[in-house]
Amino acid sequence: DAGVIQSPRHEVTEMGQEVTLRCKPISGHNSLFWYRQTMMRGLELLIYFNNNVPIDDSGMPEDRFSAKMPNASFSTLKIQPSEPRDSAVYFCASSLDRGGGEQYFGPGTRLTVT
Amino acid sequence: GENVEQHPSTLSVQEGDSAVIKCTYSDSASNYFPWYKQELGKRPQLIIDIRSNVGEKKDQRIAVTLNKTAKHFSLHITETQPEDSAVYFCAASLSGNTPLVFGKGTRLSVIA
Numbered sequence: 001d002a003g004v005i006q007s008p009r010h011e012v013t014e015m016g017q018e019v020t021l022r023c024k025p026i027s028g029h030n031s032l033f034w035y036r037q038t039m040m041r042g043l044e045l046l047i048y049f050n051n052n053v054p055i056d057d058s059g060m061p062e063d064r065f066s067a068k069m070p071n072a073s074f075s076t077l078k079i080q081p082s083e084p085r086d087s088a089v090y091f092c093a094s095s096l097d098r099g100g101g102e103q104y105f106g107p108g109t110r111l112t113v114t
Numbered sequence: 115g116e117n118v119e120q121h122p123s124t125l126s127v128q129e130g131d132s133a134v135i136k137c138t139y140s141d142s143a144s145n146y147f148p149w150y151k152q153e154l155g156k157r158p159q160l161i162i163d164i165r166s167n168v169g170e171k172k173d174q175r176i177a178v179t180l181n182k183t184a185k186h187f188s189l190h191i192t193e194t195q196p197e198d199s200a201v202y203f204c205a206a207s208l209s210g211n212t213p214l215v216f217g218k219g220t221r222l223s224v225i226a
Contacts, residue, residue: 031211043158043203043216056213091157101210102148105157 002026004106006092012112018080021109024073025094033093033103034067034077043091049075050097082113116141118206120217127194128225135220137204138186144206147180147187148214152201161202162189163210194224 005024013019025032034046047057049069057067064083069075079086089110093103117140127133139147145166150158164171164178164187171178175194180187191198201221205214 033213035214042218043214045213045215048213050211059213095211097211100163101146101212102160102163103210103214104160105150107157 004092004094004104006090006106006109008109009107010110010112012114013082014114015083016081017113018078019082019086019111019113021077021079021090021092021111023075023077023092023106025075025092026096026104027073029094029096029104030072031095031097031101031103032069032075033095034075035091035093035105037089037091037108038087046077046090079111082111084113087111087113116144116206116215118204118215118217120204120220122220123218124221124223126223126225129194129196131194133191133194133198133222133224135189135202135204135222136186137188137206137217138184139206139215140185141206142182142185143208146207146210146212147178148205148210149178149189150203150205150216152203152219154200158203191222194222196224196226198222199224 007022033048045059047067052069067077089108091108092106095103120137148163152158177190201219204217207214
């Protein structure tokens with residue numbers, strides 16, 4: 001069974017460009033989380049979806065960030081325009097409401113904005 | 115909102131010794147406390163978790179304890195091995211499928 005899949009694994013872009021990160025949750029999972037990891041701030045939640053509906057986007061830093069989940073097997077996180085301070089590792093995680101609800105992380109996308 | 119404090123930030127132990135990492139949380143409504151291990155350049159991996167109706171849980175060399183009254187929980191690793199070297203994160207949430215609030219991490223080094 002494939003785990004959480006993220007693409008791209010690495011992204012290098014110039015300031016001002018649009019960046020789109022993609023996530024495919026574990027099949028059957030109905031909650032999806034986007035986290036960001038930096039040295040300064042550690043691991044922090046950006047947004048989470050339950051049954052494809054955004055539930056909490058209080059962690060989205062500003063209007064330059066947007067996220068969508070058009071169906072149960074796909075989510076995107078978009079940054080437009082990107083800035084150097086957006087450089088970080090972006091993780092997607094998924095979980096299933098039933099049972100324990102443990103969250104499993106994808107491999108992450110390392111974003112570098114120059 | 116929830117705030118999770120974790121210490122120590124770095125920990126070095128001799129191979130075979132035990133390691134203990136401690137976390138405190140602020141929101142008494144939190145009921146789920148997972149621990150993740152993250153190796154360099156890799157994803158956080160869930161290694162053990164505990165829920166508020168349990169005081170202690172063990173899985174081979176790893177154990178976690180929870181004190182809800184004091185709002186703290188701890189990770190214990192016995193008979194440490196070099197492959198235990200990594201950054202360990204504690205987290206807290208209302209339940210397993212709600213957002214996690216993470217501690218800042220503990221870098222564990224096991225010296226052979």
